[in-house]
Each structure stands twice: as C-alpha cells, then as structure tokens.
Amino acid sequence: MSRKIVKGAEAMAIAGKLAKPDVVPAFPITPSTTFPEKMSEYVACGELPNTEFVPVESEHSAMSAAIAASATGARTCTATSSQGLALMHEMLFIAAGMRLPIVLFDANRALSAPLNIWGDQQDSISERDAGWIHFYGENAQEGLDLMLMAFRVAEDKRVLLPTMVGIDGFVLTHTSEPVDVPEQKAVDDFLPQYKAEHCYLDPERPTTVGAFAPPEYYMETRYQLDEAVHSSGPVIDEVFADFEKRFGRKYSKIEYYGDRDAEVVFVAIGSLCGTLKDWIDEHRAKGQKVGLVRIIVYRPFPFKELKAALANAKIVAVVDRSISLGYGGPVFSELAAAFVNDAKRPLFKSFIIGLGGRDIKLNDFENIYNAASADLKAGKVNEKMHWVNINKEML
Amino acid sequence: MADLLAPGHRGCAGCPASICVRQVLDAAGPNTICTNATGCLEVMTTPYPETAWKVPWAHSAFENSAAMASGIEAAYKALNRRNGTNKKPNIIAFAGDGGTFDIGLQALSGALERGHRMLFVCYDNEAYMNTGIQRCSSSPIGAWTTTSPEGSCSSGKTQRKKPIAMIAAAHDIPYVATACISYPQDLKAKVKKALSFDGPSFLHVFAPCPTGWRFPSEKTIAMGKLAVETGVFVLYEMTDAEPMKPIVTVKPKEFRPVEEYLQAQGRFAHLFKPKRDEVTLKRIQEDVDRKLKWVGLKP
Ligand SMILES: Cc1ncc(C[n+]2csc(CCOP(=O)(O)OP(=O)(O)O)c2C)c(N)n1
Ligand code: SF4
Numbered sequence: 188m189s190r191k192i193v194k195g196a197e198a199m200a201i202a203g204k205l206a207k208p209d210v211v212p213a214f215p216i217t218p219s220t221t222f223p224e225k226m227s228e229y230v231a232c233g234e235l236p237n238t239e240f241v242p243v244e245s246e247h248s249a250m251s252a253a254i255a256a257s258a259t260g261a262r263t264c265t266a267t268s269s270q271g272l273a274l275m276h277e278m279l280f281i282a283a284g285m286r287l288p289i290v291l292f293d294a295n296r297a298l299s300a301p302l303n304i305w306g307d308q309q310d311s312i313s314e315r316d317a318g319w320i321h322f323y324g325e326n327a328q329e330g331l332d333l334m335l336m337a338f339r340v341a342e343d344k345r346v347l348l349p350t351m352v353g354i355d356g357f358v359l360t361h362t363s364e365p366v367d368v369p370e371q372k373a374v375d376d377f378l379p380q381y382k383a384e385h386c387y388l389d390p391e392r393p394t395t396v397g398a399f400a401p402p403e404y405y406m407e408t409r410y411q412l413d414e415a416v417h418s419s420g421p422v423i424d425e426v427f428a429d430f431e432k433r434f435g436r437k438y439s440k441i442e443y444y445g446d447r448d449a450e451v452v453f454v455a456i457g458s459l460c461g462t463l464k465d466w467i468d469e470h471r472a473k474g475q476k477v478g479l480v481r482i483i484v485y486r487p488f489p490f491k492e493l494k495a496a497l498a499n500a501k502i503v504a505v506v507d508r509s510i511s512l513g514y515g516g517p518v519f520s521e522l523a524a525a526f527v528n529d530a531k532r533p534l535f536k537s538f539i540i541g542l543g544g545r546d547i548k549l550n551d552f553e554n555i556y557n558a559a560s561a562d563l564k565a566g567k568v569n570e571k572m573h574w575v576n577i578n579k580e581m582l
Numbered sequence: 583m584a585d586l587l588a589p590g591h592r593g594c595a596g597c598p599a600s601i602c603v604r605q606v607l608d609a610a611g612p613n614t615i616c617t618n619a620t621g622c623l624e625v626m627t628t629p630y631p632e633t634a635w636k637v638p639w640a641h642s643a644f645e646n647s648a649a650m651a652s653g654i655e656a657a658y659k660a661l662n663r664r665n666g667t668n669k670k671p672n673i674i675a676f677a678g679d680g681g682t683f684d685i686g687l688q689a690l691s692g693a694l695e696r697g698h699r700m701l702f703v704c705y706d707n708e709a710y711m712n713t714g715i716q717r718c719s720s721s722p723i724g725a726w727t728t729t730s731p732e733g734s735c736s737s738g739k740t741q742r743k744k745p746i747a748m749i750a751a752a753h754d755i756p757y758v759a760t761a762c763i764s765y766p767q768d769l770k771a772k773v774k775k776a777l778s779f780d781g782p783s784f785l786h787v788f789a790p791c792p793t794g795w796r797f798p799s800e801k802t803i804a805m806g807k808l809a810v811e812t813g814v815f816v817l818y819e820m821t822d823a824e825p826m827k828p829i830v831t832v833k834p835k836e837f838r839p840v841e842e843y844l845q846a847q848g849r850f851a852h853l854f855k856p857k858r859d860e861v862t863l864k865r866i867q868e869d870v871d872r873k874l875k876w877v878g879l880k881p
C-alpha cells in the first residue's frame with residue numbers, strides 16, 4: 188500500500204488502472220475528464236500494456252463500444268458525468284438488459300438547462316431505473332475502493348450486472364486528498380481476470396446476442412433483471428467483507444453515524460455527509476442526540492438495512508442532492524414508500540440541497556435539524572418539501 | 583453457398599436485406615462476427631428464441647452498429663495481448679440506410695476515423711422500412727414515402743440522395759465500394775477485397791425493397807439490374823491510393839432510359855399519373871447525369 192495525495196477523479200483513474208481493464212472506451216466531460224486522460228496516458232506509457240483505449244466520438248458510442256467489448260468477453264470500464272450519462276441513457280438500459288458487467292465512474296454533476304458543470308446527483312439518480320448497481324462514495328478513498336469492488340461485484344457469476352460508482356463533482360473529483368493505493372498484487376488477488384462464460388462473441392461458438400423479444404418473452408426478462416439487481420445484495424456484502432479482510436477498510440450498504448437511539452435521523456448520499464458528520468459531532472458535544480444514515484449502495488435499494496437503521500427514528504430528514512421534477516426528492520419518495528405498509532413508522536421530511544454546486548454549509552444542517560424537530564414536536568410534517576439555502580429574492 | 587444466414591427468417595418475400603447478408607457472409611466465411619443496427623434485418627432474423635445467424639451476431643440499438651464493431655475490434659486486440667493469442671475474425675457491421683446515412687452517421691464517422699479493422703455494410707433500401715417506409719436522406723428525389731407523401735403540394739421527396747460512399751471515402755479509409763445484390767460476383771469480390779485491408783472499409787449495397795418501393799416481390803433482382811443499367815446506381819470502388827476517384831466495376835454497354843426504372847415502381851407512380859410531372863422527372867434525370875459524369879461514364 189502506498190499513500191498518495193490525489194484529486195478524486197485521479198483516484199478513480201488509479202482504481203481503473205489497478206483493475207487492468209481490457210477495453211476503455213471513453214469521452215471527456217467535466218468533471219470526469221481526468222479519467223479518460225489518465226487511462227490514455229497509462230496505455231501510452233505502457234503501464235497498461237494489454238488495454239485498448241478507444242477514444243470514441245460520443246458517450247453514446249462509449250457505452251455502445253463498452254457493451255460490444257464486454258459482450259466479447261473483455262473487462263470494460265468507462266467514465267462520464269451529467270450530459271454524458273444522459274446521452275448514454277438508451278445504452279444504460281441495454282447494458283443491463285444484456286447482463287454485461289461494465290463498470291462506470293460517474294462524476295456526479297447537475298443536468299442542463301441551464302448548463303452547469305458543478306456537483307449534484309441528478310445525473311445518476313435519474314438513471315436509477317436502468318438496472319445498474321449504484322455505489323456512492325463520500326470521499327476519494329471510498330471512490331477508489333468502491334470502484335475496485337464494483338468490478339468484483341459486477342463480474343460475479345451470480346450477479347453479472349453493470350455497476351456505476353458516483354462521487355460528487357468538484358467537491359470530490361477536484362479536491363486533493365490523501366488516498367491509500369493498494370498494491371497491484373493485492374488487487375490482482377482480489378480481482379482475478381474476467382472470464383466471460385455467459386456472453387462472448389467468438390466464431391468458434393456462434394451466438395446471437397441482443398435479439399428482440401416479443402410480448403411472450405419480454406416481461407420475464409424484466410422480471411429476471413429486477414431479481415438480479417435485488418439478489419446482488421448478499422454478493423455485495425460478501426465482496427465488502429472480503430475487501431475489508433484484505434485491505435482493512437470496512438464498507439457496508441449503508442453507514443450509521445451518531446446516536447443509535449436518536450429521534451431525529453438524517454438520510455443522505457455522498458460528500459455532503461462529511462460536512463453533516465462534522466455538524467453531528469458538534470451537536471452531540473452539546474449533549475443532543477442525532478443520527479445519520481448514509482446510503483452507499485442505492486441500487487439494489489437497501490430496504491432491510493434502512494428499516495433496521497431507522498427503527499428508532501421518530502422523524503427522518505431526507506436530504507436529497509437531486510430532484511424528481513414535479514414530485515420531489517427521489518430518495519425521500521423511495522424511502523417513505525419503503526415504510527408505507529408498516530404500522531409503526533417515522534415521519535419523513537424532504538429537503539432539497541446543493542443543486543448545481545450550491546454550497547452546503549454546517550448551518551444548513553442546523554436549520555434542517557430545527558425544522559425536523561419542530562415537526563416532530565407538532566406531531567406532523569408541515570411542509571411537503573423544503574429547499575435548503577435558496578435565495579427567495581431571486582424567485 | 584454455405585448459407586451462414588439460415589432460411590426461414592421473417593423477411594418479406596423477395597427481401598433484399600437477406601440476399602445482401604448471404605452474399606456478404608458467403609464471401610467472408612465463418613470466421614466472422616457481425617453487428618447489426620435496429621431495422622428490418624435485425625428484426626426479421628432474430629425474434630427470440632429464434633435466430634437465422636450462424637455466425638456470432640450482436641445488436642444493441644439503431645445508431646451504433648459502427649460503435650459496436652469498434653468495441654469488438656478493440657476487445658479482440660486487448661484479449662489477444664492478454665491471452666497471447668492472435669485471433670483475427672472479420673468484423674462486419676450491418677446497418678440499413680437509416681442506421682448509416684442518418685442516425686448512425688456520427689458513430690460511423692467516428693469508427694472510420696479511428697481506423698478500426700472492420701467492414702461496414704449498408705444495405706440501402708432507400709427508406710426506414712422497419713417502421714413503415716419513412717423517408718431517409720438515402721431516399722431519392724421524387725420517391726413517395728409515408729413522410730414524403732405525394733399530394734397537391736408535393737411530388738414526394740424533394741431532396742437528393744446523400745452521397746454516402748463519397749462521405750465514407752472522404753475519411754481517407756483504405757477501401758470504399760458500392761455494390762448491388764443483383765451483381766453477386768461483383769459484390770463478393772468487393773467484400774473479399776475490403777476484408778483484406780488492415781483498417782476500415784465501407785460497402786454501400788443497393789437493395790431494392792419490394793414492400794417499400796411497391797413492385798412485385800419476384801422482381802427484386804431485376805430491379806437492381808435496372809437501377810444499374812439505367813445509371814441510377816453505379817457500381818464502383820475507391821481506395822485511399824486515389825481517394826474520391828471512383829473506378830467503375832460494372833459498365834453497362836449502353837444506358838437504358840431512367841423512366842423505365844421509375845415506371846416499374848409504385849413509389850414513383852405519381853410522377854406519371856394523373857399527368858407527367860416534368861419538373862421532377864427532369865430533376866431526376868439531371869441528378870443521374872451528374873453522377874454518371876462524376877464517375878466518368880458520361881462526358
Ligand atoms: C433511437 C431510435 N429511434 C427510432 C427507432 C425506431 N426505428 C427502428 S428501425 C427504424 C428504421 C430503420 O431504417 P433503416 O436503417 O433504413 O433499416 P430498414 O428497416 O429500412 O432495413 C426506426 C426509425 C429506434 N429503434 N431507435
Ligand atoms: S420491408 Fe423490405 S427490407 Fe424490410 S423485410 Fe420487407 S422486403 Fe425486406
């Protein structure tokens with residue numbers, strides 16, 4: 188293991204290199220561009236002697252080439268962000284439907300319009316229905332680790348699903364952090380070569396992949412795909428445990444931070460949890476109880492883990508860094524729906540924060556906490572959705 | 583013919599797409615991997631759980647046959663290095679004219695520029711047939727389609743056919759050719775030649791479609807012949823030794839009148855009935871003459 192100071196996007200590229208992918212088709216977009224730059228550099232300098240870097244002409248072609256390469260039996264990864272992920276949209280569903288274990292690094296960024304290159308999670312959360320496994324890191328180290336684990340999970344014969352790893356644009360991708368970089372040998376042991384058995388294009392064994400399915404077959408493929416995403420959960424746990432054994436860093440689908448018996452509990456994804464943890468520390472120092480559930484694995488949705496973690500909560504403040512326009516916070520709506528049939532369930536309150544790189548400050552969490560506490564006292568949630576730190580004068 | 587595309591698929595009687603594939607695969611042989619854009623060919627040959635393909639075949643979407651071929655070629659390069667092998671299957675991307683001239687043009691251009699070792703075959707039936715005969719930038723002047731209908735304010739498609747072979751050749755790639763399913767020897771020789779290059783090649787195959795063009799299904803081959811004999815479609819090849827310089831491979835002794843070709847198809851019927859549309863007929867004739875001049879078949 189060596190310790191390096193790198194920006195988050197480079198940490199993701201280092202993970203990409205350690206995984207020794209066979210094919211990397213990629214197209215630049217801020218703030219993920221470091222990934223294709225670094226991968227092409229590793230190839231150019233002989234650090235990845237077997238890898239083909241394919242400088243495609245668009246993200247649509249990046250995912251198309253990734254699909255074809257993976258269907259030929261190659262370990263395949265790519266990176267993108269925002270508009271690039273949106274341009275891949277069509278192909279994301281196809282990658283999952285074809286059960287191809289492609290790994291994608293998404294630098295989480297706002298979607299146009301208006302054009303905005305800064306961080307939020309609208310891009311990948313909008314792709315939650317595509318049949319991909321979703322991992323989200325809180326810092327560069329987690330990004331690197333989750334990226335390595337993504338290959339193991341995706342390629343597991345019991346899973347065979349594409350997997351994306353998101354870290355927040357700029358706050359993580361462009362901030363330098365110390366990162367422990369595992370030794371190549373240790374990664375090779377953790378992540379053996381990919382040997383495709385279910386799908387590879389080879390004239391010695393002609394197969395048809397990507398046929399069209401009439402109504403008497405289509406629905407079963409959807410059923411099986413949904414099953415596959417759900418049942419990847421235990422494999423993810425297994426891979427997290429193996430990673431901890433080998434590299435000493437512990438991962439779980441969700442992380443609980445703070446007091447287990449807190450009445451007010453936050454739920455959030457990504458880098459804002461770092462700030463939130465600081466606020467929780469300050470708050471607890473004053474003798475008040477508060478908890479945080481950070482979602483690391485968003486698909487498969489960790490129903491069981493979330494229910495257990497929120498068993499004592501009286502009110503859950505769901506802090507979404509994305510928005511389903513015309514409904515509200517996506518994590519809020521899914522989480523609330525997960526409890527809808529339970530006799531005993533907490534109140535849920537929805538907060539929208541940090542869209543398009545809007546700063547997220549300690550004080551924002553103070554306000555969220557106070558609003559949630561007031562609702563708890565009143566015994567009902569008085570506002571459907573609260574936009575944190577919005578400039579009302581501009582509206 | 584070894585028939586690497588099985589019969590019994592769901593193409594219309596007289597379908598040119600299957601004839602095209604059989605000829606291409608006959609020349610390429612079994613050591614071949616195919617990609618296929620969404621369209622008639624894909625739909626008619628692979629309704630799950632059936633397939634007509636005896637070579638490995640992959641489809642994912644409409645606009646990306648070339649990008650798919652790029653991915654396969656890259657995978658073979660990487661896997662050969664990783665495994666110490668030297669496998670070099672032919673990689674052939676199939677697409678209809680919509681998947682080539684229109685929605686697939688970006689991916690095609692990208693793949694040609696990157697220089698992947700692959701052959702891109704466009705079977706050109708001059709419209710989006712799979713969705714019910716809509717106009718394409720490949721549809722010729724005057725053609726009726728369901729989105730270029732004839733009527734009191736329209737004589738069918740107004741615009742000229744996009745010169746796709748020239749566009750491909752402008753990428754400075756090793757080999758570009760046109761072919762027609764009615765000339766199998768010529769087509770197969772071009773496929774063999776294309777596959778001999780260690781880079782990208784492009785084959786534009788004229789594919790008369792009885793369903794979309796409105797002619798009897800037993801006339802598919804005759805219609806292709808008529809197109810070549812009237813000069814509507816010219817068979818030629820170009821290499822990067824002299825890019826954009828077409829070398830004609832099939833020269834009709836003399837050209838038959840273009841109207842013979844037009845009158846044989848329902849999609850041009852409105853040019854003759856209820857009365858002759860002289861303006862459009864003149865435009866079509868001029869367009870044919872211009873092309874014949876460019877290839878050196880007319881002064
Ligand atoms: C992105 C996208 N847009 C539209 C379609 C609908 N569509 C499927 S095939 C097709 C036309 C295919 O035309 P062409 O490439 O000429 O092939 P043909 O069917 O004529 O053989 C269209 C419009 C699609 N499948 N995907
Ligand atoms: S519409 Fe034309 S191209 Fe499509 S299957 Fe029928 S004959 Fe073949």
Ligand SMILES: [Mg+2]
Binds near residue numbers: 707
């Ligand atoms: Mg067509």
